Amino acid sequence: MSLPHQPVELYDPIKYIMNLGGKRMRPLLTLLGYKLFSDDIEKAMPAAVAVELFHNFTLVHDDIMDEAPLRRGKPTVHNKWNENVGILSGDVMLVKVYDHFLELDVDPQKLKSILGKFNVCAAEVCEGQQEDMNFETSDHVTESEYLEMIRKKTSVLLGFALEVGAEIAGATEVVCRQIRDFGINLGIGFQLQDDLMDVYADQKKFGKQVGGDIIANKKTMLLIEAIRRAEGDNKKELEDWLKAKDFDNEEKVKAVTELYNRLGIKEAIEERMNDYFNKAFNNLDHFPVAESKKDKIRLLANALIQRES
Amino acid sequence: MSLPHQPVELYDPIKYIMNLGGKRMRPLLTLLGYKLFSDDIEKAMPAAVAVELFHNFTLVHDDIMDEAPLRRGKPTVHNKWNENVGILSGDVMLVKVYDHFLELDVDPQKLKSILGKFNVCAAEVCEGQQEDMNFETSDHVTESEYLEMIRKKTSVLLGFALEVGAEIAGATEVVCRQIRDFGINLGIGFQLQDDLMDVYADQKKFGKQVGGDIIANKKTMLLIEAIRRAEGDNKKELEDWLKAKDFDNEEKVKAVTELYNRLGIKEAIEERMNDYFNKAFNNLDHFPVAESKKDKIRLLANALIQRES
Numbered sequence: 095m096s097l098p099h100q101p102v103e104l105y106d107p108i109k110y111i112m113n114l115g116g117k118r119m120r121p122l123l124t125l126l127g128y129k130l131f132s133d134d135i136e137k138a139m140p141a142a143v144a145v146e147l148f149h150n151f152t153l154v155h156d157d158i159m160d161e162a163p164l165r166r167g168k169p170t171v172h173n174k175w176n177e178n179v180g181i182l183s184g185d186v187m188l189v190k191v192y193d194h195f196l197e198l199d200v201d202p203q204k205l206k207s208i209l210g211k212f213n214v215c216a217a218e219v220c221e222g223q224q225e226d227m228n229f230e231t232s233d234h235v236t237e238s239e240y241l242e243m244i245r246k247k248t249s250v251l252l253g254f255a256l257e258v259g260a261e262i263a264g265a266t267e268v269v270c271r272q273i274r275d276f277g278i279n280l281g282i283g284f285q286l287q288d289d290l291m292d293v294y295a296d297q298k299k300f301g302k303q304v305g306g307d308i309i310a311n312k313k314t315m316l317l318i319e320a321i322r323r324a325e326g327d328n329k330k331e332l333e334d335w336l337k338a339k340d341f342d343n344e345e346k347v348k349a350v351t352e353l354y355n356r357l358g359i360k361e362a363i364e365e366r367m368n369d370y371f372n373k374a375f376n377n378l379d380h381f382p383v384a385e386s387k388k389d390k391i392r393l394l395a396n397a398l399i400q401r402e403s
Numbered sequence: 404m405s406l407p408h409q410p411v412e413l414y415d416p417i418k419y420i421m422n423l424g425g426k427r428m429r430p431l432l433t434l435l436g437y438k439l440f441s442d443d444i445e446k447a448m449p450a451a452v453a454v455e456l457f458h459n460f461t462l463v464h465d466d467i468m469d470e471a472p473l474r475r476g477k478p479t480v481h482n483k484w485n486e487n488v489g490i491l492s493g494d495v496m497l498v499k500v501y502d503h504f505l506e507l508d509v510d511p512q513k514l515k516s517i518l519g520k521f522n523v524c525a526a527e528v529c530e531g532q533q534e535d536m537n538f539e540t541s542d543h544v545t546e547s548e549y550l551e552m553i554r555k556k557t558s559v560l561l562g563f564a565l566e567v568g569a570e571i572a573g574a575t576e577v578v579c580r581q582i583r584d585f586g587i588n589l590g591i592g593f594q595l596q597d598d599l600m601d602v603y604a605d606q607k608k609f610g611k612q613v614g615g616d617i618i619a620n621k622k623t624m625l626l627i628e629a630i631r632r633a634e635g636d637n638k639k640e641l642e643d644w645l646k647a648k649d650f651d652n653e654e655k656v657k658a659v660t661e662l663y664n665r666l667g668i669k670e671a672i673e674e675r676m677n678d679y680f681n682k683a684f685n686n687l688d689h690f691p692v693a694e695s696k697k698d699k700i701r702l703l704a705n706a707l708i709q710r711e712s
Contacts, residue, residue: 104533158487159491178467181464185529186525186526189522196519206514209501209505210502213498216498217498223491224412227487
């Protein structure tokens with residue numbers, strides 16, 4: 095990815111965030127989506143860069159909105175520079191995303207199709223972020239509202255990343271849709287897994303504080319299910335913890351986790367998560383390509399599913 | 404322009420800012436650029452909407468960065484909602500800009516050309532905004548740095564607005580460039596005119612406070628030229644006013660205006676402004692279309708030039 099040098103306040107933050115690392119899962123998915131149908135992966139590179147750049151654009155702006163001081167253990171862009179730099183360098187990143195798509199060596203009609211799909215995805219990612227912020231102050235979030243929020247906020251981009259690779263490689267529209275659905279189901283499963291790990295991960299192996307979501311009353315699938323299931327004393331206890339202002343973090347995490355255990359939340363969400371993973375692998379089984387071609391995607395998906403929990 | 408309804412925090416601000424009014428100069432330029440070469444202006448409408456939407460996207464984000472409470476006499480988006488809503492609804496506006504371009508009924512190859520040009524323009528607008536913010540804290544801004552900043556921040560979009568209309572209507576690349584140059588020269592002239600009006604407008608007819616730039620030490624072309632020209636006592640007086648912390652606004656405006664008058668700043672900047680307007684009309688004279696076709700653009704340009712000053 096080549097960028098201008100000036101003004102440095104605009105372009106240095108882009109280089110900074112893009113070099114912070116991360117799993118690079120999205121561009122990998124684009125290349126894997128491409129590899130299902132064609133071998134010369136160079137052709138998919140501009141889209142892989144575009145997808146990663148878009149993901150990082152959302153991180154820069156989301157970190158401002160969430161007032162996050164750190165990202166991948168390093169200062170966030172608005173923290174290292176300032177908020178204005180974060181807003182504006184994010185904006186120019188989004189413009190550069192489209193520039194990378196325009197670099198694709200594909201028929202202009204196909205480019206138009208890819209941009210149309212990307213626009214739907216990008217608007218949904220923004221909608222998901224807004225819904226997530228709305229949930230913070232909402233008294234009642236339903237399971238289906240939550241699933242729709244995570245579909246938009248995190249899953250559609252995984253689906254698009256795979257789909258755009260396949261489309262560049264010449265997959266038909268029907269197959270593109272199957273691949274996108276695989277990515278979306280996988281993504282929803284991942285998010286439910288994240289929700290579970292926040293409560294049930296081994297602190298020694300977990301990068302963040304276990305129970306962070308509980309401390310912050312974050313409306314995850316676990317809390318939504320607990321609110322739905324809790325009755326009587328359990329209901330009162332849960333409501334008290336949600337209303338509590340002064341509390342010991344460790345005590346709250348322990349108490350709410352025990353409440354979740356009594357209510358069978360872990361098993362319920364695991365079942366839901368596995369439904370999405372099964373749906374995803376079912377999508378994968380139906381791709382009209384040789385099984386040997388699907389191995390890398392299966393391997394990646396399994397590696398991500400069997401994370402420490 | 405049709406937008407989804409939900410989430411309302413994302414889409415209501417877009418409707419709000421788009422309905423605040425304004426001169427609609429940019430979409431008008433797109434339609435006029437189109438009309439030079441073809442009559443069925445419906446075909447240019449998606450681009451006209453895209454250009455106005457992009458302009459409003461920059462207003463929403465710039466108003467956050469500038470901490471502006473009002474826009475066109477009404478609360479700015481981040482003031483009426485909050486900063487996060489301003490960031491995120493701005494982001495989705497930029498995505499929708501590209502959606503509108505995709506609605507154009509043009510050959511996909513031409514669409515690719517249009518998007519490429521728009522990306523250059525959009526990145527330059529961001530660069531110009533960053534440079535403008537940098538100037539606030541910079542001790543020394545040269546005339547050429549200032550001209551390059553206003554070229555990017557305000558003029559390239561006027562140039563693009565005209566050019567995209569002409570390109571959709573089938574103008575050749577050479578003619579497109581001439582029309583863009585007309586818009587850019589006109590835009591730089593307008594900005595210099597704005598700088599002049601801020602000091603020399605008749606308060607009764609001026610929408611803002613006369614001398615606002617002087618009070619804020621804004622590095623306009625007038626101040627840059629004054630710093631370059633001032634010597635001896637004039638230099639000392641100007642430096643004192645620039646350093647002053649506690650002052651009476653009216654007194655500062657009066658003193659600096661008198662200093663400008665002694666230094667012949669008004670005449671110098673008017674000459675510079677007229678150079679750009681003359682360049683613009685010279686570009687217009689050379690368009691390879693019948694004079695009668697150019698009348699509307701000439702009329703608009705002249706109407707904008709003869710604003711109250």
